[in-house]
Structure formats: structure tokens, C-alpha cells
Amino acid sequence: MTAGSPLVAALDHAGHRLTGPRRAIADLIAERGASTFTAADLVADVRSRRLGIGRATVFRAIDLLVAVGAVERVDLRTGEHAYVACVPAHHHHVICSRCARTVEIGDLGLGALARDVARRTGYRIDEHRLELHGLCPACQRAVALA
């Protein structure tokens, strides 16, 4: 979980130092798996586990992980900024509005769609982002039972 974390590996691969705080934050993120988390969640985690890591360092580590593509920022329906650990390849997210669990989906032909939009609008499309919000299977069951 420590040396093997793909997040740590991504930092290493990008030529960044593998310091204690960065490893600790990468581990905390890895523990969350496919669930989204906010910067505030991480800060609270760090504090509750008494890791002795400063707030600014948490923000710096997140920025770094976003920069190397190991973490991606997503916007929740509430307007909050959240993050998810993910593979660096181009993809999109399906986000559960109830438990924040995400599933990554491939490009789904959006590249072609973006080119079509570029042709029709005259815009040069540099980036596209698709976010799907809904309920994961587990939460659908939970809601049905409630």
C-alpha cells in the first residue's frame, strides 16, 4: 500500500521527490479508492490521524497529484470541488450523488463529437469534460429499501 501505491509511483515517475508527507497523503487518497473526496476531507483525515502535516501541504500535494494526472478534479452537483484518484488516460466519470463513489468510463466517442462541434461553431476545442451524476447500484437498492 505504501511503496506500491500508483499515486506515489506517478509522483516518482514525474520526477518529484517522494517525501513522507506526500507518501502519507497519497496513501490516504489511495485508501478512498474510487470515492470522491474534498480537500477538506483530506485535511480532516490528516488531522484526525495526527500525521502532523500542514493544511498548505495537503493542498500542495493535491495540486501536484492533479498536475501529474493521478488525481482528477470533478465538480459535484452542489458546486463543491472534489477529487478522485484515477488513471492518467483520458476518460470521464460517473459519480454517485449519494455515496460519492465513481466509475471511470472511456472516451465514448466524445472526441468525434467535439470535432463535430468545432466544425459547426468555429471554436477550436482543446478540452472536453463529461460528468454523469446519478445513483450507483448499491445506493439504488438502499434508496428502494428506505
Next chain:
Amino acid sequence: MTAGSPLVAALDHAGHRLTGPRRAIADLIAERGASTFTAADLVADVRSRRLGIGRATVFRAIDLLVAVGAVERVDLRTGEHAYVACVPAHHHHVICSRCARTVEIGDLGLGALARDVARRTGYRIDEHRLELHGLCPACQRAVALA
């Protein structure tokens, strides 16, 4: 520009009072046309024109316009929240990263795509959001000349 603004009409249609501050804010937004703006932009506008409208009122008016569907929130690449005046029908935005001008595009078959994702992931998709970022024709020319 005052009584005829579609923003004011949308408020009226939804049964909200058409007060002075609301009209003024709707006009300010209408003036921006298809450009995105942040709440801070509006607050600065209100202040510079000495309209005597409070900050809280600006936020309340934006919330109201978002609620009636006359304004939509978009997330800029910088992570900022911005807004655009738009038609209430389901659509997506192409946003210029340089001048913030937007173009609305239709659903583009994303509904079908969302259903496909739902089938594959087991998620119940309630909402989808596509944002395309790039350069509008004018900014492409400007960049080419610079």
C-alpha cells in the same frame, strides 16, 4: 432592455416579484450576452455603477435566476464557478478560455449515450453535463496575429 429582458420574463413567469434590484441585476446579466461572468464580476459591476444593491442581494438574484433556469452555472478550467445567461432547455456549452464567450449546443445525442453508460455501469443516471473548452473564432485570430 428592461421589461423585455428574457431574464426578467423568466422570473415573472416563475411567479417571482419583479423588484428593482432584480431587474437591475437581470439587465446587467443580459448586457453580458453570451459571455460567462462570476458572482464577483456582478458585485463589482453593481458597485461601480453605484446601484446601491447589496452583495447578498446579488447572490440571491443569481440563485433565483439559476433556479428558474434563465442562468446556468458552468465550471471554468481554473476551477472558478461562473454563470451564463441561457435558454431553459437542456443543452451544453462551448466556452472560450480566452474571452469567456460561450455558444450553446444541443443535446447532441448525449441522452442516448447516458442510457448506454447506465446499462453498462448499473448506475441510474439522473443528470449529465458536458463542457467543451477552447478558443472562439475571434480569439483564434487574435492569438494567430499576436
Next chain:
DNA sequence: GGTCTTGTCGAGACTCAGTATCACTGCGCA
């Protein structure tokens, strides 16, 4: 191992968007 450079660190002050509260105003309605 010792030293040096430089990136990273924690602490804490700061900024700023957005929210909450509260007393006041003015419109609609009986």
C-alpha cells in the same frame, strides 16, 4: 560521512466567495 543546494515543509496570516442573520422596507391584500 560531510557539506551544499534546493525543493519541501508547517504555521499562520490572509483573501475572497458564499452564507446566515437581522432589522427594516414596501407591496399585496383584506
Next chain:
DNA sequence: TGCGCAGTGATACTGAGTCTCGACAAGACC
């Protein structure tokens, strides 16, 4: 005319994120 209530401005507050600065530690080099 009086009442109720939505809407308002002012202001305090909250919380996310940034900035600064002195201290420290990782890694390169000898």
C-alpha cells in the same frame, strides 16, 4: 388603514484556498 410577508441592505461569519517565511530534509557531489 393595517397586517403579513417577501425582499432588501448591512454586516458578521464561515470555510476553501493562497501566500509568505523561516526551518528542515532529500539528494547530489565530493
